[in-house]
Amino acid sequence: MTARIANVSIHAEDPDALARFWSGVMGYPERHGWPADEEAELRAAGLSDEDISARAEAWDGDSHHQRFYFTRYTHERRQRNRMHIDITPFEDSRATRAELEAERDRLIALGATLEKELTEPWGPYEEYAIMMRDPEGNEFCLQ
Incomplete structure (x- = not known):
């Protein structure tokens, strides 16, 4: 068995804005929130608008291309x-x-x-x- 990088995860103050930036850098489609079916599942699981907006991704859906994953991080960086x-x-x-x-x-x-x-x-x-x-x-x- 070998490993591969699943995500490049980046802490962000504004995950959606940073996902849009990295989508532009990588030539991925511009992100406009989560797909409707995924958002519905998240809401059904009890997540709020704030919970959902705390994460974002930049990716084109191609498993050969790197996926960037952003999560809100509001703590001071040490x-x-x-x-x-x-x-x-x-x-x-x-x-x-x-x-x-x-x-x-x-x-x-x-x-x-x-x-x-x-x-x-x-x-x-x-x-x-x-x-x-x-x-x-x-x-x-x-x-």
């Missing part, structure tokens, strides 16, 4: 996250610097902020990555 997501604009090739810069600009238009560019070589390899933050300040890298 420390920074110890891991982050690296994304790339292509499935089948390494992006050029110009392609990464174009993707950076697209993500900024969606609500991301630029943290810094990473240009240090790693041994004989050129490393170029763009460190960014989503609208709630979660760090991710574009490479």
